[in-house]
Each structure stands twice: as structure tokens, then as C-alpha cells.
Amino acid sequence: MSANVNHSLPLEYQTEQNRLNILGFWIFLGAEIVLFATLFAVYGVLGHRYAGGPTPSDIFKLNDVLIETLLLLTSSFTCGLAVFFMRQRNMKQLLVWFVITLLLGAGFLFMEIREFIHYVHEGATMQTSAFLSSFFVLLGTHGAHVTFGIIWAVMLIIQLLQRGLTPVTARKMFIISLYWHFLDVVWIFIFTFVYLKGMVG
Amino acid sequence: MEHKSKYPVSHVVGFLFSLILTFVAVFVALKMNVSYTIVMWIIGSLAIIQAGLQLFMFMHVTEGEDGKTNVINMAYAVFVAIVIVAGSIWVLTSGHAAH
CATH class of the missing domain: 1.20.5 (Single alpha-helices involved in coiled-coils or other helix-helix interfaces)
Structure with a gap:
């Protein structure tokens, strides 16, 4: 095994197994892009069928959406910092920034759930119109990904504390960082093609 | 691969650009007095640029x-x-x- 370890590379790239896992995760992200594309397509087709119910400009609130966007964008940045410090073998900074990432992610989820509850109280539910059905499915799928990411990250933090930085834990940390950045990429498109689009037209 | 710099320069730059792009998109969408089609083209392009920033500056897709x-x-x-x-x-x- 030791013959396959290349110490000139960052921890997460040092073994063949790690490199394959990272490549595999990129391919998974390619499939995730296509998954979200189908949901955006549904929203693009049905997003203006209100069935007499509320329209986007009736229910969307710029401030709340902007706070959600900034929380997720900042969490993507702090997650990048966590990996940056991991590559300097700085376990303490890695954990600090990774926990901040999680807190920002949890803040995002809190805002989003509050937003959904607010919509439902205004009579904008999944059953109201094709616009709201496709809206909740697209946003809900993204929110479910964030929820899953938080659970995953908590488990990874426990493992980092137990095992320290090894090629295996570094690879896991790197892969979850790819996942987390990807969720922010999806959000950029939700922010633009759902929220801003809805508030323009 | 990763630059050996002491500070996460590319992350900070990527973050600042993402913030700017987000606020420019909001401004164009809600404050600028141009047609719907033009607004959508501009903010759509801004979204693609920002996604590219994430991909290259945060995720290091080429590494x-x-x-x-x-x-x-x-x-x-x-x-x-x-x-x-x-x-x-x-x-x-x-x-x-x-x-």
C-alpha cells in the first residue's frame, strides 16, 4: 500500500482509492445537475400557472430571500476555508470553519422552513396551483439536500474528532465540501430563475 | 494544485465576487428600468458567472x-x-x- 501513497499531494489525493472516490463524487454531482435540471424544467413550464392562486410577486419577500442567499453563500465560503486549513494540516481551524459552515447552513434551513410556513398560512400550499407544486418540489428537493448535508457533516465532525486527519478523513472532508459548494451553485439558479424572475415579472 | 500561500486568497476573491454578482443581480432585476427579456438575460448571465466562480475558485474542478x-x-x-x-x-x- 505504502508504495501507492504520494506524499507530495494533499492528504485527500494521496491514495488511488481516494482519487477514485473523488472522481466518483464528481460524476455523482453531474447526475445531481441533471436531477435539478428536470425540476427547473418543470418549474419553467408550470411556473406561471397560478390557477387563481397567489403569484410569485404576491408571496416572495426580497429581504428573507436575500438573507437565505447570503447565509448559504457565506457557508460555501467558510466550507472552502475549512478545506484550505485542512491542507495546511490545521485541525483546529478546519473544525472551527466547518462548524461555522454548519451553523450558517442550519440558519439557512431555519429561514427556509419559516418561509414555507409563512406561505402555507397565506394559503399558498403545494395543492394550490401548478406554480406552487413545482415551486415546493424544486425548493424542497434543495432543502432536503441541505438537511442531508448537515446530518452528514455532523457525523463527519465526530469522525474527525475520533480519528484525526488521515488520508481517509481528509478525503471525506473534501468530498462533503464539493457537495456543499454544489448546493450553493443550485441555490444561485433558484435565486435567479425562481425568486428574482418572479419578482421582475 | 493548491497554492502554497498562507492566506486563502482565491477563496476571499471568489466570495467577494459572488457577493457583488448577487447584489448586481438584485439591482438589475428590481431597480433597473429595462424590459423583462433584457433583465432575464443579464441576471441569467450573472448566475452562470457566479456558478463558474464556485466551480473554479471554491471547488477547484480542474485540480x-x-x-x-x-x-x-x-x-x-x-x-x-x-x-x-x-x-x-x-x-x-x-x-x-x-x-
Whole structure:
């Protein structure tokens, strides 16, 4: 095994197994892009069928959406910092920034759930119109990904504390960082093609 | 691979640009007095630039010995995504108009 370890590379790239896992995760992200594309397509087709119910400009609130966007964008940045410090073998900074990432992610989820509850109280539910059905499915799928990411990250933090930085834990940390950045990429498109689009037209 | 710099320069730059792009998009969408089509083209382009920033400055898509494979994989996924979104909207809206 030791013959396959290349110490000139960052921890997460040092073994063949790690490199394959990272490549595999990129391919998974390619499939995730296509998954979200189908949901955006549904929203693009049905997003203006209100069935007499509320329209986007009736229910969307710029401030709340902007706070959600900034929380997720900042969490993507702090997650990048966590990996940056991991590559300097700085376990303490890695954990600090990774926990901040999680807190920002949890803040995002809190805002989003509050937003959904607010919509439902205004009579904008999944059953109201094709616009709201496709809206909740697209946003809900993204929110479910964030929820899953938080659970995953908590488990990874426990493992980092137990095992320290090894090629295996570094690879896991790197892969979850790819996942987390990807969720922010999806959000950029939700922010633009759902929220801003809805508030323009 | 990762720059050996002491400070996460590319992350900070990427973050600042993302913030600027987000606020420019909000400004263009809600404060500028131009047509809907122009607004959508501008904010759509800003979104693509910002996604690219995340991909290159945060996710380092090109790094590692599989960097090229990653880029091809992402490019292909984006192509399929565009075909799905644009194709679905095109077929399902023009289909209604034409029958």
C-alpha cells in the first residue's frame, strides 16, 4: 500500500482509492445537475400557472430571500476555508470553519422552513396551483439536500474528532465540501430563475 | 494544485465576487428600468458567472490528475441540463400554441 501513497499531494489525493472516490463524487454531482435540471424544467413550464392562486410577486419577500442567499453563500465560503486549513494540516481551524459552515447552513434551513410556513398560512400550499407544486418540489428537493448535508457533516465532525486527519478523513472532508459548494451553485439558479424572475415579472 | 500561500486568497476573491454578482443581480432585476427579456438575460448571465466562480475558485474542478475528466463531466452535465430545461420549455409551450 505504502508504495501507492504520494506524499507530495494533499492528504485527500494521496491514495488511488481516494482519487477514485473523488472522481466518483464528481460524476455523482453531474447526475445531481441533471436531477435539478428536470425540476427547473418543470418549474419553467408550470411556473406561471397560478390557477387563481397567489403569484410569485404576491408571496416572495426580497429581504428573507436575500438573507437565505447570503447565509448559504457565506457557508460555501467558510466550507472552502475549512478545506484550505485542512491542507495546511490545521485541525483546529478546519473544525472551527466547518462548524461555522454548519451553523450558517442550519440558519439557512431555519429561514427556509419559516418561509414555507409563512406561505402555507397565506394559503399558498403545494395543492394550490401548478406554480406552487413545482415551486415546493424544486425548493424542497434543495432543502432536503441541505438537511442531508448537515446530518452528514455532523457525523463527519465526530469522525474527525475520533480519528484525526488521515488520508481517509481528509478525503471525506473534501468530498462533503464539493457537495456543499454544489448546493450553493443550485441555490444561485433558484435565486435567479425562481425568486428574482418572479419578482421582475 | 493548491497554492502554497498562507492566506486563502482565491477563496476571499471568489466570495467577494459572488457577493457583488448577487447584489448586481438584485439591482438589475428590481431597480433597473429595462424590459423583462433584457433583465432575464443579464441576471441569467450573472448566475452562470457566479456558478463558474464556485466551480473554479471554491471547488477547484480542474485540480488533480482527473481534472480534465472532471471538466468534461461537468461540461456534459451542463449540456444535458440545458437540453432538458430549454427543450422541455420549448416543446411544452410551443406545442400548446401550435395545435
